[in-house]
Amino acid sequence: MSTNVHNVVLHVDDVHKTFGGLHALADIDLAVEEGKTHAIIGPNGAGKSTLLNVIVGRLAPTSGAVVFDGQVLTGKQPYEINQLGVARVFQTPEIFPDLPVLHNVMTPAFAKRDGAYKLHIWENLLDEKTIQEEAEHLLQDVGLWERRMDHAGALSRGDKRRMELAMCLIQHPRLLLLDEPTAGMSRHDTNTTIELLKKVKERGMTKIIIEHDMHVVFSLADKISVLAQGRIIAEGNPEDVRNDPKVKEAYLGGAH
Amino acid sequence: MLGLSAKDTGFLLFVTFLTLATPILLQPFPESSSLAQFNAGYPDLMQRFAIFGIFAIGFNILFGLTGYLSFGHAAFLGVGSYSVVWTYKLLSFNVLPGLILAIVLSGIFALFIGFVSLRRSGIYFSILTLAFAQMSYNLAYSVLTPLTNGETGLQVYGSDPQYLMGEGSPDVPNLFGLVMQDSMKVPVGDWVFTFNVGYYFTAVIAIFVFYISLRIFRSPFGLILRAIKTNRTRLNYAGINTRPYMLAAFVISGMYAGLAGGLLAAMDPLAGAERMQWTASGEVVLMTILGGAGTLMGPVLGAGFIKYFENIFSKINETVLHDWFGALPEPVRDFLIGIISPFVGDGWQLTLGLLFMLVVIFLPGGIMEGAKRIGSLFRRKPSQGGGSPAPKAPVEAAETSNQPAE
Secondary structure, three states: OOOOHHHEEEEEEEEEEEEOOEEEEEEEEEEEEOOOEEEEEOOOOOOHHHHHHHHHOOOOOOEEEEEEOOEEOOOOOHHHHHHOOEEEEOOOOOOOOOOEHHHHHHHHHHHHHHOOOOOOOOOOHHHOHHHHHHHHHHHHHOOOHHHOOOEHHHOOHHHHHHHHHHHHHOOOOOEEEEEOOOOOOOHHHHHHHHHHHHHHHHOOOEEEEEOOOHHHHHHHOOEEEEEEOOEEEEEEOHHHHHHOHHHHHHHHHHHO | OOOOOHHHHHHHHHHHHHHHOHHHHOOOOOOOOHHHHHOOOOHHHHHHHHHHHHHHHHHHHHHHHHOOOOOOOHHHHHHHHHHHHHHHHHOOOEHHHHHHHHHHHHHHHHHHHHHHHOOOOHHHHHHHHHHHHHHHHHHHHOOOHHHHOHHHOEEOOOOOOOOOOOOOOOOOOEEOOEEOOOEEEEEEOOEEEEEEHHHHHHHHHHHHHHHHHHHHHHOHHHHHHHHHHHOHHHHHHOOOOHHHHHHHHHHHHHHHHHHHHHHHHHHOOEEOHHHHOHHHHHHHHHHHHHHOOOOOOHHHHHHHHHHHHHHHHHHOOHHHHHHHHOOOOHHHHHHHHHHHHHHOHHHHHHHHHHHHHHHHHHOOOHHHHHHHHHHHHHHHHHHHHHOOOOOHHHHHHHHHHHOOOO
């Protein structure tokens, strides 16, 4: 904890979340370092998605705070948090099913360029060459360029996820949250996605990944936090976590 | 050109041509033929085509793009009409100040109604807009009588001040002396074409506001409105606050409605509370759905379709039917008339209702979807016969899906 503290971009500070009598999250402290990939793993119901929802403003914590780059995120609207540079890929893809794939990817770029409120009534989409080119480029990266004119609703679940990833990447977020980015993907697609996420890492983007697939976690993560029953039971680099007896018992051993 | 792609410019020119040629295109039957009663090229009806076309184009910006179904747009229609008649009463019969006032006032109204109604979505939004419109209707009918002249309707009296009336100013609606009700009749052979000042005035405005709607459809703003229709959650997490966008769409469509209402009073210097009634709000919903919500041309076609039915089909009464079937033996004639008469004349709404049901069930995309299906039938045939390469078809489909709004 003593090293590189100045590089921490996201602080989760003593966050508690209760639903009625249920302690979904307790004493959560998290420090995500700039440019690193921080994985959060844990058995089903451990509170991983709740934690992510607290970070992006979908849920308000019962107590505690989330601080991103010196700004308190707690109490902010999702669009405000996004405007600060936090993008999220959902467990169930949140996309625009009735719009063509290309427009799906272009839309968040306008939000990034123009802010949350600005209305551009008098521009023509066809003149937005820079945004369109970048969207097409990203679609090539995720392997969906050939399908750019298809309606997004017609894509397979795996393709939707990859498109959603492109929708986040076009915003060049400083922090990218990925909620099981490879769930429901074939082994081949999973590997493509890992390669893609590694590429993103080279660009210096900070990432938080929630993942079940240990192959993905150990290929990508610089640091792992293990969540069980709403608490962080272990934290460290992948090797340490893999060998931690508590983790083996609570998660790796217990689940299999 | 004009900030549009070559394809859209062509489309706009085509629409402009159709609009300007309407007095000729809607007069296909010779005067002496028995089909002459199906001609729609008379000023009053053509003005209605253009005015309700404007109303529907504006409504489509809200409903077609964002999917928010307002059931109260007639309120803005009424505001527009009252504004224009008031400028007649206070200034003069020049329509221009009234139309500007109509757009501004209905915009302010829409800002208020939209601000409140857009706190909810779905059916609750529809009910809120309906409540506001019915409130406006009832206020216009009773409490606000000093402003609206209640039941009688607002009209111009000799005692009105009309401060800007000069010596030679016409005492009917005009644009700097160009009288709206003036027409030029041009007989060509057995056809008579009527070129009416009021129609061309509304037509030019209609083309202009159609152009604005085309620009909105093609803009990032239009893209975000479509995105609101398909997934608001994602927009929120992509950094967009959807409310200002919704409110802007609501106000723009309210201003379109106000302009349409103003034009109604510009053609006929009257304004009544019934213009604000919920049936008028429902009518524009029908027009938009019938033509094809979310398409550019659909609402205009829907408006034309419904107004045509209202004015032409309603004129076919039993006497007309007797003329048509006069040559048939009496039992057959009576049988045919008995079957057809409930659907025509006063029963025109029955036919319209049935047609509406058929369209919604079999062509959910409205008339435009029908046109597209017919178009694709014709496009597929040559590729089968000529043996053109198969991969072309998906590319074409992709191109249309890129621009879903033709």
